[in-house]
Amino acid sequence: xKKVITGAILALFIAVxxxxxxxxxxxxLKSINYRLLYExxxxxxxxxxxxxxxxxxxxxxxxxxxxxxxxxxxSPDGKKFACVIDKGEGRSRKRDLxxxxxxxxxxxLISEHGxxxxxxxxxxxxxxxxxxxxxxxxxxxxxxxxxxxxxTVTGETRQHPNEKLEHLYNIxxxxxxKYITATVLGxxxxxxxxxxxxxxxxxxxxxxxxxxxxxxxxxxxxxGWGRSDREFKLAKINMSKRVPVPDRDQKSFLHVRKGYEVxxxxxxxxxKYxxFSFGPDGEQNVGGTAKGWNLCIAEVATGKxxxxxxxGNQNKEPDWIP
Amino acid sequence: MKxxxxxAVISVIIACVMSCGKKTTDTTVKNITTKxxxxxxxxxxxxxxxxxxNPGESxxxxxxxxxxxxxxxxxxxxxxxxLELPNPSHFKDEKKPAEMxxxxxxxxxxxxxxxxxxxxxxxxEKTWECNFDANGYRLPTEAEWEYAAKGGTExxxxxxxxxxxxxxxxxxxxxxxxxxxxxGSRKPNPFGxxxxxxxxxxxxxxxxxxxxxxxxxxxxxxxxxQGKERxxxxxxxxxxxxxxxxxxxxxxxxxxxxxxxxxxxxxRCVRRAE
Numbered sequence: 001x002k003k004v005i006t007g008a009i010l011a012l013f014i015a016v017x018x019x020x021x022x023x024x025x026x027x028x029l030k031s032i033n034y035r036l037l038y039e040x041x042x043x044x045x046x047x048x049x050x051x052x053x054x055x056x057x058x059x060x061x062x063x064x065x066x067x068x069x070x071x072x073x074x075s076p077d078g079k080k081f082a083c084v085i086d087k088g089e090g091r092s093r094k095r096d097l098x099x100x101x102x103x104x105x106x107x108x109l110i111s112e113h114g115x116x117x118x119x120x121x122x123x124x125x126x127x128x129x130x131x132x133x134x135x136x137x138x139x140x141x142x143x144x145x146x147x148x149x150x151x152t153v154t155g156e157t158r159q160h161p162n163e164k165l166e167h168l169y170n171i172x173x174x175x176x177x178k179y180i181t182a183t184v185l186g187x188x189x190x191x192x193x194x195x196x197x198x199x200x201x202x203x204x205x206x207x208x209x210x211x212x213x214x215x216x217x218x219x220x221x222x223x224g225w226g227r228s229d230r231e232f233k234l235a236k237i238n239m240s241k242r243v244p245v246p247d248r249d250q251k252s253f254l255h256v257r258k259g260y261e262v263x264x265x266x267x268x269x270x271x272k273y274x275x276f277s278f279g280p281d282g283e284q285n286v287g288g289t290a291k292g293w294n295l296c297i298a299e300v301a302t303g304k305x306x307x308x309x310x311x312g313n314q315n316k317e318p319d320w321i322p
Numbered sequence: 323m324k325x326x327x328x329x330a331v332i333s334v335i336i337a338c339v340m341s342c343g344k345k346t347t348d349t350t351v352k353n354i355t356t357k358x359x360x361x362x363x364x365x366x367x368x369x370x371x372x373x374x375x376n377p378g379e380s381x382x383x384x385x386x387x388x389x390x391x392x393x394x395x396x397x398x399x400x401x402x403x404x405l406e407l408p409n410p411s412h413f414k415d416e417k418k419p420a421e422m423x424x425x426x427x428x429x430x431x432x433x434x435x436x437x438x439x440x441x442x443x444x445x446x447e448k449t450w451e452c453n454f455d456a457n458g459y460r461l462p463t464e465a466e467w468e469y470a471a472k473g474g475t476e477x478x479x480x481x482x483x484x485x486x487x488x489x490x491x492x493x494x495x496x497x498x499x500x501x502x503x504x505x506g507s508r509k510p511n512p513f514g515x516x517x518x519x520x521x522x523x524x525x526x527x528x529x530x531x532x533x534x535x536x537x538x539x540x541x542x543x544x545x546x547x548q549g550k551e552r553x554x555x556x557x558x559x560x561x562x563x564x565x566x567x568x569x570x571x572x573x574x575x576x577x578x579x580x581x582x583x584x585x586x587x588x589x590r591c592v593r594r595a596e
Contacts, residue, residue, distance in 0.1 A: 090447060135406035136434065140427070143408035167410070186410035186422045191585050229582075 026304040027273075027297060029054035034268055035321045036275055037061075037072035037081055038295055039286075041314035046287065048072045048083055048104070050321075053273075053297060055308035061104035069098075071115070071286045071317050076123040078102065078322040084115050086137075086287060093137035097128055099152070102321070110150050111157060115286070116141065116169045121177050126150045127160075129168050139285045141169035142185035147197065162202040164188065170213040173199075175220035179239050183212040194225065196239055207237070208245045213264070218271045224253065229261040229284075232276070234300070254298055254305060262296075264317045274298045275318035278307065282314075290314045348595075351513050354391065357439040360401065361394040363470075363514055364595060370469050371476060373535050374569040385465050386541050389595035392462060392470050395505040395516050396420075396524065396590050397431065405434045412585035417504040419522045419588040425461075425552045425577040426450060428525045428589040432459040435591065452527055454544065459591040461527040464553045464571070465543045466592055471519070471556065471568040473512035478567045480511045480518075485563050492520030494566040498559035502585075518556055519566045522588030523574075526553040530573030551575045558586035 032053035046068035097114025117128035167187030279293030298305035400416035436458025528545025557566030
């Protein structure tokens with residue numbers, strides 16, 4: 001039995017490595033002076049880990065046996081992070097939103113049923129959505145209702161002026177503070193698209209982006225997103241234009257072959273790199289099973305990329321620490 | 323003479339005991355309403371010819387099915403709401419079928435409906451294996467779906483060979499207004515089932531395999547043991563005649579991936595008849 005397991009692990013490692021072998025060791029990771037947080041599944045449990053961009057210095061900073069910490073988002077000053085914590089299993093599982101100091105101390109509840117959060121560029125607010133159903137737990141990213149904004153100074157939460165917002169996920173606050181972007185599925189008359197939402201108004205509008213999970217570059221001039229399970233695209237973006245992301249500006253950035261997936265891209269604070277999750281066909285949802293997935297870093301200027309973790313412990317949702 | 327009489331009496335007694343021990347199988351199609359108020363149709367099971375000569379639907383082969391109940395209508399968004407489940411549908415209306423439903427979410431609906439009615443859920447939510455012995459709701463096998471669609475008839479259409487009649491029974495590309503319509507808005511099939519053709523294509527429980535018909539067991543076939551895509555049947559508001567009929571086979575990979583969900587796919591439930 002041990003031999004079978006060892007063989008399977010070896011085969012998985014070889015398969016993953018082969019898929020990226022041509023890109024292996026092509027970036028000078030040592031020159032990247034940032035660390036990242038990410039979620040990882042070890043010993044039957046999800047925890048938040050911190051790691052250097054070169055893959056060294058990995059450390060579990062939550063280390064809880066009966067709670068699943070996932071989807072870390074670091075504050076713009078790099079001192080805190082917000083993440084979801086799941087309690088229980090199966091249909092009675094419950095997901096709530098918490099905030100921590102970067103070392104994993106200072107745990108504080110932000111919102112029950114909160115998920116899919118992001119920070120405002122000034123670090124004062126955390127935007128989030130809530131689980132749509134409290135009857136049974138859903139892993140679905142889109143299964144959300146409303147958009148809410150938590151004030152870290154006053155501790156108060158207000159609902160976004162447009163109370164009809166629904167089925168939003170992967171929300172991202174624009175660096176100028178005026179907009180929140182999101183993917184929407186089966187909500188507000190949309191089948192599946194990406195939208196911009198006025199932070200202080202009720203208006204929302206299409207970005208002209210097909211795919212999901214748009215993320216702003218730190219200067220707000222570019223976005224990256226998943227065109228499909230296997231492809232990232234990058235483009236210039238101007239939120240004040242009628243068509244924020246014109247077709248002509250959309251460029252394929254990275255593509256992996258069938259049987260593998262790339263998800264969860266995040267721009268480095270200097271805008272030069274993208275971190276993302278990569279692995280064999282799996283579930284990209286927060287808490288979804290993604291065996292063999294690892295973190296990777298790509299260089300924006302060249303498109304070169306490589307893995308920085310190799311344990312395949314369902315490593316997902318990387319978020320750079322400024 | 324005495325011996326003959328004794329043997330005859332014993333035979334009668336054995337026959338009587340055997341028949342008394344057997345559960346009587348109802349051989350008539352009939353409507354029922356479930357505990358939670360959902361209309362279903364009892365189908366007595368039996369033998370039918372599955373498949374056709376068309377590529378991908380051959381060889382046609384005899385299949386024998388046990389009795390089962392099947393939803394009279396496609397699962398609606400209202401039915402989703404009743405169970406407080408997230409409704410991913412694009413064309414929002416409680417009377418319209420639920421669409422944009424990943425296969426796993428259809429299975430979750432089946433389990434929730436089972437729990438609501440105090441039945442044993444069929445799906446293991448870790449492996450998504452179906453327990454066919456459980457008394458709860460599940461997705462139909464491909465064979466059950468085709469048997470139900472044919473409604474006791476043979477051939478591509480349950481209304482006969484004239485495809486021009488399809489508009490009376492189905493919402494499909496030639497008569498839809500680019501979206502779904504309320505369930506039951508066209509005529510039913512001979513079993514009294516609505517929208518077996520069109521409106522939304524319907525998930526089946528089976529994994530898809532193009533050559534499965536060549537090796538399918540004849541009794542209660544449940545599809546290949548493994549696969550990536552699941553079978554969908556019946557065609558949708560966006561499909562043409564080639565897919566909107568009793569025998570056309572199709573499949574989809576949106577088993578658990580939100581990024582590739584389609585507003586053309588929904589489902590209906592079945593339940594084994596006890």
